[in-house]
Structure formats: C-alpha cells, structure tokens
Amino acid sequence: MATTAKPGRTPSPKTNLIGLEKSEYRGGVSTLCAGCGHDSISSQIMAVAFELSLRPSQIIKMSGIGCSSKSPAYFLNRSHGFNGLHGRMPSIATGATLANHSLLAIGVSGDGDTGSIGLGQYKHLIRRNVPMTYIIENNGVYGLTKGQFSATADVGQSLKYAGLNELPPIDLCLEAVVGGCGFVARSFAGDAKQVRALLKAAIAYRGTAVLDIISPCVTFNNHDSSTKSYPYGKEHEEALHDITYVAQYEEIVVDYEPGTVREVRLHDGPVIQLRKLNEDHDPTSKLTAVQLLEESAEKQEFITGLIYINENRPSLPELQHLPETPLARLDESALRPSRAAFDHLMAGLA
Amino acid sequence: MESGADEGFGAARRTLLRMLTLINSDGPLAVARNNVEVQRMSALEVLGRPQGSPKDRPAVVNDFSIVVATVNGSGSQTANNTLIRAIFKMGVPVNGKNLFPSNIAGLPTWYTIRLNKDGYVARRDQAEVLVAFNKDTAAEDLAKLPPGGVCIYPADLKLERSRDDATYYPIPVKEFLEDLDPKLRDKVATMVYVGALAELLGIDEAEIRAALLQHFRGKEKVVDLNFGVVQTAAEWTRENLPKSDPYRAERMNATEGLMLIEGNTAGALGAIFGGVTVAAWYPITPSTSLIDALNGYLPTMRLDENGAPTYAVIQSEDEIAALGIVLGAGWAGARAMTSTSGPGISLMTEFAGLGYFAEIPGVVWDIQRIGPSTGLPTRVSQGDILSVYFLGHGDTRHVVLLPGTVGECFDFGWKSFDLAERLQTPVFVLSDLDLGMNLWMTRPFEYPDQPLDRGKVLSAEDVNRAGGFARFADTDGDGIGYRTLPGTDHPLAAYFTRGTGHNEQAVYSERSDDWEKNLDRLARKHDTARTLVPQPVLDDSGRAEVGIITVGSAGPSVYEARDQLREQGLETDYLRVRALPMDATVRDFVARHERVYVVELNHDGQLCKLIQLETPEHAGKVRSAAYCDGLPLTADYVRNAILEGES
Numbered sequence: 001m002a003t004t005a006k007p008g009r010t011p012s013p014k015t016n017l018i019g020l021e022k023s024e025y026r027g028g029v030s031t032l033c034a035g036c037g038h039d040s041i042s043s044q045i046m047a048v049a050f051e052l053s054l055r056p057s058q059i060i061k062m063s064g065i066g067c068s069s070k071s072p073a074y075f076l077n078r079s080h081g082f083n084g085l086h087g088r089m090p091s092i093a094t095g096a097t098l099a100n101h102s103l104l105a106i107g108v109s110g111d112g113d114t115g116s117i118g119l120g121q122y123k124h125l126i127r128r129n130v131p132m133t134y135i136i137e138n139n140g141v142y143g144l145t146k147g148q149f150s151a152t153a154d155v156g157q158s159l160k161y162a163g164l165n166e167l168p169p170i171d172l173c174l175e176a177v178v179g180g181c182g183f184v185a186r187s188f189a190g191d192a193k194q195v196r197a198l199l200k201a202a203i204a205y206r207g208t209a210v211l212d213i214i215s216p217c218v219t220f221n222n223h224d225s226s227t228k229s230y231p232y233g234k235e236h237e238e239a240l241h242d243i244t245y246v247a248q249y250e251e252i253v254v255d256y257e258p259g260t261v262r263e264v265r266l267h268d269g270p271v272i273q274l275r276k277l278n279e280d281h282d283p284t285s286k287l288t289a290v291q292l293l294e295e296s297a298e299k300q301e302f303i304t305g306l307i308y309i310n311e312n313r314p315s316l317p318e319l320q321h322l323p324e325t326p327l328a329r330l331d332e333s334a335l336r337p338s339r340a341a342f343d344h345l346m347a348g349l350a
Numbered sequence: 351m352e353s354g355a356d357e358g359f360g361a362a363r364r365t366l367l368r369m370l371t372l373i374n375s376d377g378p379l380a381v382a383r384n385n386v387e388v389q390r391m392s393a394l395e396v397l398g399r400p401q402g403s404p405k406d407r408p409a410v411v412n413d414f415s416i417v418v419a420t421v422n423g424s425g426s427q428t429a430n431n432t433l434i435r436a437i438f439k440m441g442v443p444v445n446g447k448n449l450f451p452s453n454i455a456g457l458p459t460w461y462t463i464r465l466n467k468d469g470y471v472a473r474r475d476q477a478e479v480l481v482a483f484n485k486d487t488a489a490e491d492l493a494k495l496p497p498g499g500v501c502i503y504p505a506d507l508k509l510e511r512s513r514d515d516a517t518y519y520p521i522p523v524k525e526f527l528e529d530l531d532p533k534l535r536d537k538v539a540t541m542v543y544v545g546a547l548a549e550l551l552g553i554d555e556a557e558i559r560a561a562l563l564q565h566f567r568g569k570e571k572v573v574d575l576n577f578g579v580v581q582t583a584a585e586w587t588r589e590n591l592p593k594s595d596p597y598r599a600e601r602m603n604a605t606e607g608l609m610l611i612e613g614n615t616a617g618a619l620g621a622i623f624g625g626v627t628v629a630a631w632y633p634i635t636p637s638t639s640l641i642d643a644l645n646g647y648l649p650t651m652r653l654d655e656n657g658a659p660t661y662a663v664i665q666s667e668d669e670i671a672a673l674g675i676v677l678g679a680g681w682a683g684a685r686a687m688t689s690t691s692g693p694g695i696s697l698m699t700e701f702a703g704l705g706y707f708a709e710i711p712g713v714v715w716d717i718q719r720i721g722p723s724t725g726l727p728t729r730v731s732q733g734d735i736l737s738v739y740f741l742g743h744g745d746t747r748h749v750v751l752l753p754g755t756v757g758e759c760f761d762f763g764w765k766s767f768d769l770a771e772r773l774q775t776p777v778f779v780l781s782d783l784d785l786g787m788n789l790w791m792t793r794p795f796e797y798p799d800q801p802l803d804r805g806k807v808l809s810a811e812d813v814n815r816a817g818g819f820a821r822f823a824d825t826d827g828d829g830i831g832y833r834t835l836p837g838t839d840h841p842l843a844a845y846f847t848r849g850t851g852h853n854e855q856a857v858y859s860e861r862s863d864d865w866e867k868n869l870d871r872l873a874r875k876h877d878t879a880r881t882l883v884p885q886p887v888l889d890d891s892g893r894a895e896v897g898i899i900t901v902g903s904a905g906p907s908v909y910e911a912r913d914q915l916r917e918q919g920l921e922t923d924y925l926r927v928r929a930l931p932m933d934a935t936v937r938d939f940v941a942r943h944e945r946v947y948v949v950e951l952n953h954d955g956q957l958c959k960l961i962q963l964e965t966p967e968h969a970g971k972v973r974s975a976a977y978c979d980g981l982p983l984t985a986d987y988v989r990n991a992i993l994e995g996e997s
Contacts, residue, residue, distance in 0.1 A: 024841070028857075057839045060682070073846055073858065080836035082681060083848040084674070085700055091630075091666065091674025096836065098628050098662045098675070099684035103836055121674070124667040323658035327627040328683025328835060332802045334660050335625030335685070337651045339797050342623065345651070346794040349609045 017053035025050045027075035037189030037215030037230075038068050038108075038137045042075040044195045045106065045135075049076060052200060052247065059104045060096055064089040064118060067144055068110035068137035068215070087118025090125035093132050094316070100326035101317035104203065105132035112142050115151035115170045122172070126179040129207040131315040133199070136172055136210070137189075139217035140228040147220040154227050159220065173307055174293045176210040177286060182310040183209035184289065186303065188233045189216065194304060200245035201306065204270045207315040214302070233302065240281045240292075240305030241274035264309055274306060283309045407498070407596040410478070412442045412467040414597045416547065417477035419484045419491045420540065423455025426483070428565060428576075429540035430461040434789055435561035436553050437465055438610050441603040445471035445906075446789050447982060452635070452727045458487045465599060471790065472907035473982040479551070479597055481543045482509065483523075492516065500595045502546055517595040519587070521546050526582050530575075538579045545583025550591070551599045555584065609794060613785035614689075616756040616795070617715060618643035620763015621687055622651055625802055626713075628686040630664045630675035632694060635727050636783040637717035640689040669694035673701040676712040677776075680705075681847060683807075683835040685767045687713035692721035692734050695741065702776055703742025704849040706872075709822070709831070711770035711777075711805070718782040720980055729980030730783040732902055735956040738778050739930050745869055749879045750778045750930040753785065754887070754905040758928065760795040762884070771805035773879055774830060782951070784982045785903040806832045810840040818842040821856040822868065829875030876931055883929035886936060894921040896996065897943035898975075899936070901927045901950050901957050903982060908949050910985035915992060922992070927957065932964050940968045947975040947992050951983055 015021055025046040030039050049059065056078035063069035065086035072081045084092045093105050114122045114136050125134065140153040147161035151170045158164050176184045183205040185198045195213060202209035214233055216222045222229045227236075241262070247270050262274040264283070274283065282288050289308035296303045323330075337345075416433070420426035427448070434446045445464050451457035462477055464470075476496045482488040482503040492501055492509070495516055503509050505520040523542045527535040548555055558580055562573045618640050621629070631641045645663055652660045666672040672688040679686035690698065695716050705712055718734050720726035739750055749769060751762045762779050770777040806826075813819055813834060819842070822831045831854075834843040845856040852868070853859040887905075890897075900908045905926050912922050925939045940946050940961065946968075948958035955974030962969040975991040977983060 055839070056841075057843060058837060060836045078841050078844050080834075080844045081846040081848075082678070083846065083850070084678075085704055085849070088670060088674045088701070091671035092678035092681070094664070094671075095628060095630065095675035095678025095680070095684070095686060096682040097678075098664070099679040099682035099686070100835075100837055103682065120667055121671055124671065128664075317662075320662045321658055322662060323654050323656065323660060325654075326683075326837075327660065327662065327679075328837075330625075330627065330654075330660055332625065334654055335627065335652075336623055336798065336802065341651060342795075342797045345619070345647075346609075349611060350607075350794065 016050050018055060020050070020053070020056075022046070022050050024078060025056065025076055027077050028073050030071070030074040032067055032070065032074075033219050035218040036067070037139065037213075037217070038071045039074065040189045040192065041135065041137055041195065041213055041215060042071050044192055044199060046075045048196050048199045048203070051196075052203065054104065054203070058102065059106060062089050062093045062096070062105055062107040062132070064109050064113035066110040066113045066142070067217075068108050069113055071108050071137070087113050087116070088121055089113070090118065090121035090130070094125065094128060094130045097131055098317065098320070098322070099328040101131065101322055102326050105130075106203070107132055107134045109134065109136050111136060111138040111140060111150040111152040111172070115172055119151075119170070119175070123175065123179045126176055126181040126208050126210070128316045129180075129182065129313050129319075131207055131317065133202040133205075133209045133211065136212045137215040138172065138212055138228065139215050139221055140226065141217050141221040143217050143220060157226060161220070171293055171297060173210065173212050174290065177289045177293065177308050180313065181210050181308070182207050182313050184308040185210070185306045186212045186214070188214045188237050188302070188304055190230055190233050191237060191239070191304065194239060194243060197243045197245045198306065200247070201243070201266070201270070201272045204245070204247075204266045204268065206267045206311070207313055227300070227302065236302040238301055238303050239277055240283075240303055240307070241277055243305055244273040244275070246271045246273060267311055272306065272309070281305070283307060286310070409598050410596045411598045411600050412465050412602065414465060414479060415474050415477035416463040416479040416481065417491070418461040418463070418481040418543065419487050420459055420461070421455070421484050421486075422451055422453050422457045422459045424483075424540060425537055426459065426461060426540045429544045430463065431565055431789065432544055432558060432561045433547065433553065434463055435564060435610060436548075436557035437463070437599055438605050438791065439557040439560060440554055440599060440601045441605050442599055442601075443467065443469040443471070443604050443791060445791070447473055447784065448788060449981065450728050452724070458484050467602065467604065469604065470906065470910045470985070472910050472985050475984050475986060479547075481547070482507070483540070483543060500550075500597060502543060502550070519546065519550065519591050521583065521587070526579060526586070534575065538576050541576050541579035542583040545580040546587045548580060549584040549587040550593060550595070551597055553599050554601070555581065605791060607793065608791045610789045610791055611756050612639065612787055612789055613753065613756045613759040613781050614640035614717065614787060615643040616759035616792075617753075617763045617779070617781065617786070619647060619795070620760040621713070621767070622647055623798055624764025624767040625685045626687050626767070627661050627684040628664070628675065628679035629661070630666045630672040630679075630686070630688050632666050632669045632672050632690065634669075634691045634694050636719055636787050637689040637691045637694070637715060639787060640715055640717065669697040670701065673698040673705070673712070673714065676714070677701060677705050677708075677710045680710045680712040680770070681836070685771070686711075687715065687767075689715035689717065691717050691719050692725070693723060695734055695738060699741055699743070702748070703744065703746055705776040706742055706746050706748060707744075707849050708847050709774040709833075710847070711767075711774055713766040713770055713777050713779065715779045715781060717786040718780060720978070726980050728783070730903070730951060730982055731978055731980070732780070732782055732904065732951040733953075733956070733978065734780060735901070735950070735952070736959065738780060739960065741778075745872075747876055747931065748778055749773060749775060749883060750780055751884065752780050752901050752928050752930070754902045754926055754928065756785070756790045756792045757795060758884075759785065764798050765884070768800070768803035769879075769882060772803050772830070772882065773875060774805060774833060775875070780902065782903050806830060808832050808834050808838070808843070810838050810843060813838065813840045813843045820854045821845045822852065822871070823854045824871050824874065827874075828878040829871045829873070830878065880931045880933045883931070883933070885933060886928055886939075887926040888935065888939070889924040890939065890942070891921065891923055892942070894923045895944040896920065896992065897923045897925065897939055897946040898992065899925045899927060899939070899946060899948045899957070899961065904949050904951050907983035907985050907988050911988035911992065914985060914989045918993075920992070920996065930960070932961070936961060937965050940965045940972060944971065945995065946972045947995060948972060949975045949983070949988055949991070951978055952976050953978045
C-alpha cells in the first residue's frame with residue numbers, strides 16, 4: 001500500500017520523532033535458544049517502539065514466568081520491567097495501570113502462563129479491560145521445564161518427552177473474544193511485517209489488546225508435524241487481511257478499489273487499514289469472529305490477522321473515573337483529608 | 351470480681367481510665383468524674399447469696415450481661431446495636447460480642463452485651479439476662495443461665511420453664527405486630543425485646559430513639575416505625591410484667607467523650623487518612639466489613655477538586671489477584687492495600703514472598719478467624735501469627751502490626767503505609783474477628799501526627815544528580831535501597847523487578863555471593879524494621895515475679911484477670927506486643943521476670959513460640975497460656991490459667 005508522510009516531518013533514518021536512536025530501545029542479551037520465535041518478537045517490539053517514537057520511560061514491561069516471560073529483559077532497557085509470578089502478570093498489570101494510567105503497559109506471556117496457570121487472571125484482565133498490550137508467545141510447549149505439553153497443544157500431537165496429547169487445545173483468541181476483549185489478533189513470529197502492524201495497532205488500542213503470536217520453540221516443538229513450528233507456519237499461514245497501521249501524524253494516500261479496504265479508526269486517531277485478501281472478514285462482528293475461529297480450528301487452518309475489534313468498552317481507569325493526575329503522583333494534600341474533615345468525622349462518630 | 355460493692359465511683363472511674371489508657375496506649379482520658387450514687391452489687395455477690403424471693407434481692411446495677419439469642423437473618427443486629435448504643439449513651443461502659451453462624455439465614459446466633467461500671471470489656475462466660483427469641487435453642491439457652499437469671503421470651507414459644515430459680519418474662523411478640531404491614535413485621539419484630547429490656551432494665555427510651563436515628567442515618571420514618579414498636583412493647587411490659595429481678599442499668603457518665611466503633615471501620619478510616627489509593631480485595635468473613643467501610647467513607651472523603659476519586663477499589667477474582675494488584679500498584683507508586691482472612695492469606699503466599707524479595711510496598715490486613723480452609727469462619731482466633739510472619743518460601747520474615755484496640759486499628763491503618771513505603775516491603779496488619787467486627791469503646795482517634803512518609807524514592811533529577819542508581823545497594827546501611835517509580839523520565843531511571851536472583855543493580859544473577867549478600871541485606875532491613883514498628887504497651891512495676899505477655903484483642907481479658915489476681919495476692923506485670931519483629935523491650939521483659947505467661951487466642955501458643963525463638967536463653971521460663979475455642983478470651987480463663995501455672 002502507498003503512504004507518504006507529511007513533508008518536513010519525516011524521521012531521519014537514525015533518530016525518531018523524539019530524537020532517540022534505535023539502540024536506545026535495546027534490551028539485554030537474550031538467553032533464549034538461538035532461533036527462538038520469542039527473540040524475533042522482541043525485535044519487533046523494539047522496532048515498533050522506535051517507529052512509534054514511544055518514550056521508553058513511559059512504558060512498563062510486564063510478564064509472568066516462562067521462556068516468554070524472560071524476554072522483557074531483552075528489549076527496552078530504559079523501561080521499568082516486572083517479571084512477576086507464573087500466570088499472575090494480569091493482576092500486577094492491573095495494579096500498575098490503576099496506580100498510573102499514563103503508563104503504556106506491554107505484557108509478554110506464554111501459552112502455559114496464560115492458558116493454564118493464568119487462565120483465570122487472563123479472563124479477568126479482559127473482563128476489566130485493563131489498558132495494555134497482552135502478547136502471548138504461543139509455542140504449545142513448556143520450555144524451561146523441558147518439553148511438557150501446554151494447554152494450546154494440538155490434540156493428537158506427539159512429543160518426545162510428553163508423549164501423545166489427547167486433550168483439545170484452548171484457543172486463547174476465542175477465550176478473549178468470548179470474554180469481551182475488544183482487540184483480538186493472531187500472528188506468526190515468522191511474519192515480522194504483520195507482527196509489527198498488529199503490535200502498533202494493539203499499542204494504540206485503549207483497552208486490553210490480545211495478540212496471540214505463534215512463536216516456535218526450536219528446541220522442543222519445531223518439527224514438521226507441529227502446528228506451532230516454523231515450517232508449518234510458513235507453509236500454512238493465511239492472513240485475513242493485508243494490515244497497515246497508519247499513525248495520526250501521517251497523511252494517508254490510499255489508492256484502492258472501492259470495497260477492498262476496511263478502515264478502523266482508533267480512539268486517538270490512528271487508523272488500521274485492512275486490505276481484503278481472500279474472503280472478506282469483518283473484524284467488528286463478535287459472532288463472525290467466533291465463527292471464524294471455530295471454523296479455522298475445525299479445518300486446521302492457520303489464520304492470522306485482526307480477528308476482532310470493538311472500541312466501545314471503557315477501560316478500567318475510565319470506569320473508575322480516575323483523575324487525570326495518576327494516583328501514584330498525587331501528593332499529601334490530595335491523599336490525606338484535612339484536619340477539619342477529620343474533626344467532622346469524629347464528631348459524627350461520637 | 352467482688353470489689354465493686356464498696357468502691358466509690360471515683361475508683362471505678364480510675365479503673366476505667368487506667369484500663370483505657372493501657373489498652374489504648376494513647377494517653378489518659380480527659381473525662382469528668384461522676385458523683386452519682388447508686389447502689390452497687392456485683393453479679394457474683396448476688397450469686398453467692400442464698401436465693402430468697404427475687405424481690406428481696408439487692409439491685410445489680412451496671413454489672414451484668416445480656417445475651418440475645420435469635421435466628422440469623424432476623425434483623426437482630428439493628429436491635430442489638432441499638433441497645434448497645436443506648437446503654438453507652440447512658441454513660442455505662444459496654445461491649446458487644448456477636449456470635450454468629452456461617453449462614454445467611456436460619457441458624458442460631460447469640461449477641462452478648464456486657465455492662466460493666468468498672469469498664470471491663472472482655473467476654474464473660476455467662477450472661478444473667480437471656481432474651482430467648484430462638485425457639486430452637488431456647489431450652490439450651492435457659493439451661494445456661496446462671497442461678498437467679500432472667501429469661502425474656504416470646505409468649506407463643508411454649509417454653510418449658512425448666513429452671514425454677516429463673517425469673518420469666520413472656521412477651522406477646524405477635525400481638526404487637528398485628529397492626530403492621532405483614533412485609534414489615536419481620537423487620538421490626540426484634541424491636542419488641544428492645545422495648546421489653548428498656549422497661550425491665552431501665553434503659554432510657556430517649557437514648558434508644560437517638561441510637562435508632564444514628565443507625566438509620568436520620569431517616570425519621572423508619573425510626574418512628576421501629577421506635578413505635580419499642581414503645582408499645584415497653585408500655586405493655588410496664589403494665590403487665592412486674593419487675594422481679596435485680597438487674598438494672600442506671601445512668602452514669604463513664605463514657606463521656608468516648609465513642610463506639612468496630613475495628614474494621616477504624617482500620618478503613620486509618621487507611622483513608624493514610625492516603626490509600628488502590629484497594630483490591632476478595633470477599634471473606636470477617637474482613638469484608640473493612641472494605642465496606644472503605645467504600646462507605648471514601649466517596650465523601652477522597653475526591654479531588656473536580657470531584658474525581660483519588661482512589662480505586664477493585665473486587666478481584668480471588669485473593670491471589672488481590673495481592674497481585676496491590677503489588678503492581680505499590681510498585682508503580684500507589685499506596686495499595688488489601689484485606690483478607692486466613693484462607694486468603696494462604697492464597698497470597700507466593701505473592702507475599704515475591705513482594706518481600708522484590709521489595710515492594712503494600713499493606714495486607716488479616717482479620718483472623720479460625721482456619722484452616724473454611725474452619726469456623728465466623729469465630730475468632732489469633733491463629734495466623736506464625737504463618738503470616740514467615741509467609742513465603744525461602745527465608746522470609748515480614749513486618750507484622752498487631753493492633754489490640756480500635757484506636758490502634760485506626761493508627762496502624764495509616765502508619766502501615768508509611769512503614770511499607772519506608773521499608774519497601776509488604777506490611778501485614780493482624781486484627782481479628784472480635785476486634786474487627788464488634789463495637790468497642792474508644793477515645794476519639796488522633797489526627798496523624800506525621801506527614802506521609804513516601805520512603806526512598808528517587809526523582810529524575812535525583813537520578814541525574816547521582817548519575818544513575820543501584821536499586822538494591824545498601825547506601826545508607828539500613829538495608830533499604832532506593833527505588834524509582836515507573837514513568838520517571840530519565841534514561842537511567844529504569845530497573846527490572848523480579849523475584850529471581852538479582853544483584854545490587856537489579857540484574858539477573860544466580861551467583862552465590864549475590865544471593866548471600868541480598869539475604870544479609872534483607873536481614874539488616876528486618877533489624878531496621880525493629881526500630882520503626884510500634885513498641886509494646888508495658889505496665890511493669892518492676893516488682894512482680896510474674897509477667898504476662900499478650901497480643902491483640904486478648905488484652906482486655908488479661909487486664910481484667912490481673913485485677914482479679916491482684917485481689918488474690920498475685921501481682922503481675924503486663925506487656926502487649928504490638929508488632930513483629932519484636933524489639934528489645936520484649937527481651938528485657940522476659941529477662942526481668944521469673945515466669946512469663948503468653949496469653950493468646952490460638953491452640954499452639956504461636957506468639958509464645960516466637961518469643962522463645964527471640965529469647966533462647968530465657969525460653970524455659972516463657973510458658974504458653976494459649977486457648978482457642980472460637981470465642982473471645984475471658985478473664986476467668988486467664989486468671990485460672992495463671993493460677994494453675996503458679997500452683
């Protein structure tokens with residue numbers, strides 16, 4: 001697709017709009033296995049943060065426990081990070097964003113962290129519409145504990161350590177849609193361009209944005225028969241749309257035939273452009289989203305892209321009517337009622 | 351308790367003053383003396399006499415207990431609170447204890463009201479006046495009456511008068527309600543016994559109306575409806591039931607300047623004045639009323655100039671998430687709290703360990719009840735002392751505050767936030783069901799005497815000036831590092847928080863020396879906490895051989911028992927622990943005494959064991975006088991336990 005930026009505001013190749021270089025979005029050296037899908041996602045997070053000119057100090061990186069949850073140490077060193085408990089990142093993120101709603105929360109979880117031990121917190125995060133980007137690095141397998149099946153593993157799949165999986169997978173996108181999540185997308189770590197576009201849209205979304213990224217585990221689950229492998233993903237990925245994220249400050253020059261592009265305008269102005277590929281999918285319909293997920297699971301299709309979007313739900317801080325100044329920044333005059341208020345209270349209790 | 355007979359009111363006032371001073375530990379009460387002369391005779395003295403005609407018995411004034419037996423869900427709480435407040439407003443020291451089942455409606459419940467002119471507020475085993483409004487338990491309740499007791503019951507109960515020493519007052523409850531809308535009858539039926547008691551005991555009807563006005567927040571219509579039933583019942587009683595028992599409530603002014611409040615409400619108010627910004631919770635008896643009080647008071651007390659709330663209260667999906675929200679919020683700079691009870695505490699264990707090791711402030715109230723699991727969820731216990739102190743895995747010792755009065759619930763409500771932020775750690779406040787859910791007399795609270803202590807937090811300018819910072823370096827030698835809050839706009843402000851091993855720079859580390867250094871520093875921090883937490887309350891003559899150490903709501907039973915022991919010739923010294931870790935005061939107290947009894951409301955003597963751990967050289971003279979049956983401790987129990995130990 002064709003876009004051009006406004007004259008005179010083109011970021012120089014080296015620095016972005018806030019004058020930071022790419023290197024200033026870097027993290028520590030990854031200790032994950034060479035070729036891990038998670039490292040590829042970390043790279044896209046760094047690229048997106050740079051391209052969107054996000055201020056690192058305004059970002060918080062949240063995670064649970066597992067290979068995926070280690071990764072926040074490998075990007076954005078200038079952002080505060082919190083590697084929490086297994087499956088409990090949603091509650092920590094809920095507290096952090098209530099304390100300071102001006103922070104931009106990026107959470108990284110895995111299929112075990114989200115789909116098993118943390119399924120309850122995942123559903124309740126979504127139910128509350130906590131403002132954050134929630135990335136699931138989904139590989140169907142537990143890595144740090146050496147290769148057990150996770151709850152997203154395919155039924156009938158065999159693994160060296162775990163044997164045969166006879167239980168059906170939990171579809172974390174379906175859980176999100178059913179749970180009322182207003183931004184649900186699936187992608188593939190091997191499709192960097194799509195991951196970047198979806199990440200940008202997710203970050204711009206004002207509530208909980210779930211991004212389920214199939215992210216192959218090269219050590220335990222990358223063989224050809226695994227639907228969570230690189231070879232399978234590369235061969236079978238079917239993108240719903242050609243997705244482009246258009247930030248507010250860019251002038252859009254679109255040259256598409258009518259009826260081929262859907263545009264979703266986000267709360268603060270950015271636009272998600274979805275160019276129809278094969279069959280048209282309407283991501284604003286919850287029923288269509290559920291049907292798409294059920295049917296693709298039945299046909300064993302690997303669909304990726306923006307599955308569902310709904311901007312109408314207020315986020316948790318909005319529901320709480322929180323003041324513009326974050327709670328964490330309120331000073332004593334706002335936090336401690338006056339002596340007069342105290343005396344009035346005591347008089348009423350006497 | 352035979353001293354009452356000859357003591358003038360001056361002595362009674364002094365007793366009350368002394369007791370409230372001791373258990374409030376916040377200065378003497380400034381209240382006027384009372385010169386009213388009334389005939390006084392303690393309940394025990396009456397019981398010791400041969401039974402004559404009830405009418406010949408001398409009056410027992412302001413020194414007896416009432417037990418109201420009703421069916422759970424019948425609205426008796428309104429009636430009981432009304433009685434307590436009315437008696438309190440008559441100037442008579444009073445305390446109420448609710449013994450209720452884990453049930454919405456239908457099971458038996460008992461509410462005990464103790465009137466005591468000397469100001470004793472501990473539970474007593476027996477109550478002289480029974481309101482037998484539950485047909486299922488009436489026979490059993492009657493059997494429990496002490497000799498010469500009083501039984502007030504609905505006339506249609508067909509109660510078998512199994513006790514020939516009791517005084518019976520049957521009340522035709524249904525007849526008083528016949529004229530009322532059937533939908534309202536159940537709601538006001540309990541007002542019948544309020545009216546009967548008012549007439550029989552001499553409780554001032556004007557004070558009953560005032561108490562109803564307070565209860566119903568000034569809604570005249572509902573007050574009139576309830577008070578109408580009270581008056582009708584009182585009038586009928588006056589005309590039909592000649593008074594033939596000795597128990598009387600008479601006006602005095604021992605409660606002037608005091609107020610009545612539950613510990614959970616006091617704790618919530620403390621939190622509000624402590625600047626709570628995020629509260630996350632999951633419903634559990636007996637802690638829910640603390641959050642109810644937060645939700646009740648916050649909307650009027652904590653709005654900004656635009657009317658926006660300066661707080662968020664979140665009902666979470668479980669206690670795990672509740673503490674997760676608290677730690678996330680505390681990490682990001684909020685003053686965050688939760689309130690729970692034993693089973694919730696066990697669910698919070700992993701987060702408690704993370705909070706300790708990742709050094710994140712937060713406040714956790716534990717309103718203790720009998721565990722494990724559902725245990726006896728509506729009965730009191732101090733059974734979480736050991737588990738909370740060591741909550742976590744690996745080497746964990748938490749800061750634990752132990753309020754023993756409603757005044758301390760308020761004080762610790764705000765101080766806990768200062769301690770949590772100063773020490774960068776979760777701070778636990780261990781209250782219990784008795785302290786938390788029952789009404790207690792107290793002096794008005796004191797406005798916080800210190801500004802908020804936000805602890806060692808570096809701004810962007812601070813980081814810039816210092817050229818960076820190491821999150822877990824012990825720069826000041828107190829074991830406490832400096833932290834930055836997310837959002838601090840400086841390239842060197844960020845750090846990575848984790849439960850896994852880390853070095854001083856908060857960088858992941860599995861090195862043995864990093865781990866060891868970190869634990870050493872955390873131990874130093876724990877020693878710093880010893881100097882910052884509330885000190886014990888001490889009443890130490892320096893002459894007694896026997897010392898009694900107690901904790902929390904067990905205080906009043908020990909206080910009363912000490913007076914009884916003194917009358918029997920045994921002087922004792924007193925120490926009430928108000929926080930963990932313990933300071934040198936406890937060690938010195940143990941060292942100074944020949945024998946030390948630790949009175950607490952659990953089976954295993956948990957505080958006793960901790961004291962033995964802290965004073966190994968004296969462990970042999972520290973003896974447990976722990977007890978746990980689901981009810982608040984009585985002075986009789988404490989006295990007997992110590993006499994037994996001394997025999």
